[in-house]
Amino acid sequence: MVRSEDRFEYAFFDLETTKPTQPGQECIILEFGAILVCPSTLVELDAYSTLVRPADLSSIAPLPMRSNGINRDTVASSPTFQDIADEVYDILHGRIWAGHNILGFDCALIQKAFAHIGRPAPKPKGTIDSLALLEQRFGRRAGNMKMDTLANYFGLGRQEHRSLADVRLNLEVLKNCATVLFLESSLPDMGPLSNEMQEELNQLDSAVGFLEPDQVFIPSIDASLVPLYRGSQRIKLLHDLKLCCRHMKLRFGINMKSDFFDYYGRPKLNIIADASPNLCKVLDACDDIASKLSVDSGSKSEWKPVVIRQYDYPAVRLHIPASGDIRIYATEIYKKEPSGTEQRLVFTKLDSSELSTLFKQGSFMDAFFSLDPYDYQQNASIRLVAKKLVIHSN
Known part of the structure; x- marks a missing residue:
C-alpha cells in the first residue's frame, strides 16, 4: 500500500x-x-x-x-x-x-x-x-x-x-x-413532475441520517462525558445517534394542562407513543450505558428510564421543542395523505390547542428524533427530541 x-x-x-x-x-x-x-x-x-x-x-x-x-x-x-x-x-x-x-x-x-x-x-x-x-x-x-x-x-x-x-x-x-x-x-424543467421530484428530495433531506432501530448496531453504542460549563460535564452518546420510527401509535396527545414552561415562558410540549420491541432494545442499551456513566461521574440525580413501562405496552415520550427564543416549533411537522404525499404544516405561533387537534390518541405517525441525555434538578435521563413528525391521515 x-x-x-x-x-x-x-x-x-x-x-x-x-x-x-x-x-x-x-x-x-x-x-x-x-x-x-x-x-x-x-x-x-x-x-x-x-x-x-x-x-x-x-x-x-x-x-x-x-x-x-x-x-x-x-x-x-x-x-x-x-x-x-x-x-x-x-x-x-x-x-x-x-x-x-x-x-x-x-x-x-x-x-x-x-x-x-x-x-x-x-x-x-x-x-x-x-x-x-x-x-x-x-x-x-x-x-x-x-x-x-x-x-x-x-x-x-x-x-x-x-x-x-x-x-x-x-x-x-x-x-x-x-x-x-x-x-x-441537464434535462429541461418538466413542470409538475419536476416539482414533485423536488418535493420528494426535500422530504428526504429532512430525514437523512436517521436510522431505523433494526439498523442500529447495538454493540457500537457508547457514551462519554464532555465539558459543559464552569467545570461541569454532561453525558453525550457517541456517533450522534438519531432514530426513525414509522407507524408509531399515539398513546397520549398534547397535554393541555401542562404546568411546565421553559426559560422564555413557553409551554413544554410532548406526546407519548407506543415503542416497538426493536426501539426498546436500542433505548434500553443507551439507558444502561448512560445511567452507569452518570453514577460513575458522581451524579446524585435519580435516573429515569427512557422507556415508560407503566402501561400495558412500552411507550416513549417525544418532546416538541420551540425554536431558539422565538415562539414557533423547532420540530418539522407534516401531514401524510392516504396517497402517500407529505405536506409540511406551517405554524406562525405556539398553540398547544392547535397541536392537540393534530396529535389525537390512537392515531399513527412517523417520528424522527434525537437522543439528548440530561441531568437537571436531581433528575437525569435521555430526552427524545422530535426533529420531524409525520402525522398519518385517517
Whole structure:
C-alpha cells in the first residue's frame, strides 16, 4: 500500500465480521479490505486486503452458514488484527474515509479493534457514508439502499460480501448514481413532475441520517462525558445517534394542562407513543450505558428510564421543542395523505390547542428524533427530541 504524506486520497474500506448469535455478543473482524481512490479522477491508486484471525476461532459460524466462504479453516493461518494494525492505521489515518454504512457499523468496529489491542485508533480527515449520501441525493428509487440491491439495480452483478470486492462495487455504484443525477440535472424543467421530484428530495433531506432501530448496531453504542460549563460535564452518546420510527401509535396527545414552561415562558410540549420491541432494545442499551456513566461521574440525580413501562405496552415520550427564543416549533411537522404525499404544516405561533387537534390518541405517525441525555434538578435521563413528525391521515 502506497504511503502518502499529504493523504489526499479517499480511503474506501469494508469489514467482514462474525454474526452475533445472541444479545450482547460483539461482531469480530474477519477481513479488512481497502482501496485508495484519487478524488479528482476516481481512479483506484492502490489496494489492500487480508483475512483476520480472531482470538477465538469458535466465534466463526460453520461454513454452511457463511455464503462468502470465510470459515475457521480459511482464517486459521491468517494474521491477527494486532499483526495488521500498522497497515490499517497507515491506510486510514488522516485520510477521508468512505464506505457504505461505515458511520453505523465499520467506524465503530475499527475504534474497538484498536482499543482491544491498547493502541490509539486512526482518525479520519472526513467521512463519506454512501448509505446516507445516496439516501439524501439519490432517494430510495433503487429500493432498500443495501449494497446488493443497488448493485442489482444498476446491473453490476451480485455482492460477494468480501471486503475488497465490496469496496470496488461501492465505488461503481457511486459512479452510476452520480451519472444518473448528472444527466437528470441537464434535462429541461418538466413542470409538475419536476416539482414533485423536488418535493420528494426535500422530504428526504429532512430525514437523512436517521436510522431505523433494526439498523442500529447495538454493540457500537457508547457514551462519554464532555465539558459543559464552569467545570461541569454532561453525558453525550457517541456517533450522534438519531432514530426513525414509522407507524408509531399515539398513546397520549398534547397535554393541555401542562404546568411546565421553559426559560422564555413557553409551554413544554410532548406526546407519548407506543415503542416497538426493536426501539426498546436500542433505548434500553443507551439507558444502561448512560445511567452507569452518570453514577460513575458522581451524579446524585435519580435516573429515569427512557422507556415508560407503566402501561400495558412500552411507550416513549417525544418532546416538541420551540425554536431558539422565538415562539414557533423547532420540530418539522407534516401531514401524510392516504396517497402517500407529505405536506409540511406551517405554524406562525405556539398553540398547544392547535397541536392537540393534530396529535389525537390512537392515531399513527412517523417520528424522527434525537437522543439528548440530561441531568437537571436531581433528575437525569435521555430526552427524545422530535426533529420531524409525520402525522398519518385517517
